[in-house]
Amino acid sequence: MSPEFIPPAKPIIGDEERKAVDAVLASGQLAQGTEVASFEEEFSQVLLDGRAAVAVNSGTSGLHLGLLAAGIGAGDEVIVPSFTFAATANSVALTGATPVFADVDPDYYTLDPASVEAKITDRTAAIMPVHLYGHPFNVDAIGALATKHGVKVFEDAAQAHGAAVNGRKVGTFGDFAMFSLYPTKNMTSGEGGMVSTGLADVERRLRLLRNQGMERQYENELVGFNCRMTNIHAAIGRVQLTKVNGWTKTRQENAAFFDANIEGVVTPKVAEGYEHVYHQYTIRIAEDRDGFAKALREEYNVGCGVYYPIPNHRLAPFQTSDDLPVTEEAAASVLSLPVHPSLSQDDLDRIVAAVNAVAKAGS
Template identity: 35%
Template sequence: MKDIIHVASPILNGNEKKYVNECLDTTWISSKGKYVEKFEEEFKNFCNTKHAISCTNGTVALHLALLAFDIGPGDEVIVPTLTYIATANAVTYCGAKPVFVDSEPDTWNIDPNRIEEKINSNTKGIIVVHLYGHPVDMDLVIKIAKKYNLFVIEDVAEAHGAFYKGKATGSMGDISTFSFFGNKIITTGEGGMVVTNDDKLNEKMRMLKSQGMDTVKRYWHPVVGYNYRMTNIQAAIGLGQLENISWHLKKRREIVDLYYKYLENLSEYIKFQAEKNWAIHSYWMFSILLKDTVKVSRNKFIELLKIDGIETRPVFYPVHTMPPYKETEEKYPIAEKLSKRGINLPTHALLKEEDIAYISIKIKKYC
């Protein structure tokens, strides 16, 4: 029987082990240590931002970003409905309300043309998510935000290394957040990062992530904060990963090119998430949409591939369909269709051409 082809896999092929062993040998294993500072320094350079603040995970990064803007009860924050639920949950943690917007049919991202209709006097900001690695059309989002004096948070959990019109994802929002979960383009196992160009927001988030302790006066706590710190061990892994991020991105692009090569004759049955001419997709996940010409359901399609040893993932359920957020009967038809028929295919650098060829054969079989 063929080995299982996993949908994602962490690859630790750089200095990760060397750096972690140094942490162990020196006993700097908690949130103090040189690798935390090094990782933050190198990551801000990678994003072309002034500040980078490490934290425990991507959801925490979003929470810190929202707290920096004093989001609380009565406030509303616009989010895409087609996203991982953490985007909406972070808003809810603050006692605020996530307000959902439908998707674009080609990029699958939040539709900027639908944002303005959701803005009211309670709206404080917009969170955009570069879904599966494709950038949002940021010019239009920023234009709307400036018109209504709203903040913009980029959720870049899935888009390390993507570009919008030559600008790195994470460099355009007032604050941007990253995840380093084990299946991400680069990983620290669990971990996150917040980046910003604003000195005051940076200082506030650094204070909040460390139990509200003053950044100058040690053990003085002027505000109630949180224990959201990243460990030196995690940062050591992250630095080793970041040193190799160009390799990780190059390998993903090679995998995607192979998918296009082997699936090019299936346009009658499947559609790909677009890559706009103004974008560089980082391909956290290579995703397809089953057209109505495919007679089996998406879930059945996934089940059949699993029997053949191919692990896949369904595209996220729209957040508005989840029990905690199902407050109205409002429909979001594009997001609902993408969720119902979308599949994430194996996308990681350990894949070989023979794996892509095998996956493609099975996809053709069930179309």
């Protein structure tokens, strides 16, 4: 009999989340209201060192509204990584601006400052790096570039709840930052996003944009959207927020076990002074990554995922002739293993044994 399948990700929803949702349903106050406001305040205190947080209905909405609130629009260029989920570039394009793709570094898969600087033009309005897999981007180098060239920095922190650089939380470096609350992220609200900003004018525009341009009902101040989070989703998020730091510790412990025991592949690196929250534990396979993944799934019942097999600059909406060699190599060789907090010690042992066996068989 085959061992039980180990999923690559597993949302954790318990009795506390169910009770919180039931309480909202019983109240009859389902749309954005006091539950959302409480979630914003608590998210700010737990993950943002007090920086303002604005809840929205998805991470993509958070990026889109953040860009608009920061003044990005037609004629602007925003430098982004090609090695990321398409939402990063999509959100730029949705404002009427142009996403410009830069390469990533080979160690952390985050924006390479040298590649970014080579892409800066007189139309560059901002740089929007991604804290990929839960490892922060090079905040010092990117920040220095932004200052040198007079452009803004925005953070795509979709995968990086609680990550930090020298003790400073991600989400507090840019004019705005976005955290995704999709079910497979390090914490969830079922679906949703949170945007942080330290700028009062950006915060106010975010709140207007998510609510049809209104602060007071029927007094529309600008053209906006319906990107509100519901009280139902916020209730889930509030409970998850009480658990996320413990889950992060477990992810880090799981990653440390892999670091110590996995052989035959390239394991993740962590920059000095950086706190990695391991949304993904991403290894690199020298040859035949897809065959390696197939063997893990079919021979060992170990789930895994490729994030991301097609770089953004190769996708139909964005096809360019950019030469991004590190991005291309990463897209062909990365593989993410289960690292989520639901893993048992037996699961961890099975994952290590499977990876080592497949690596040895292919060597």
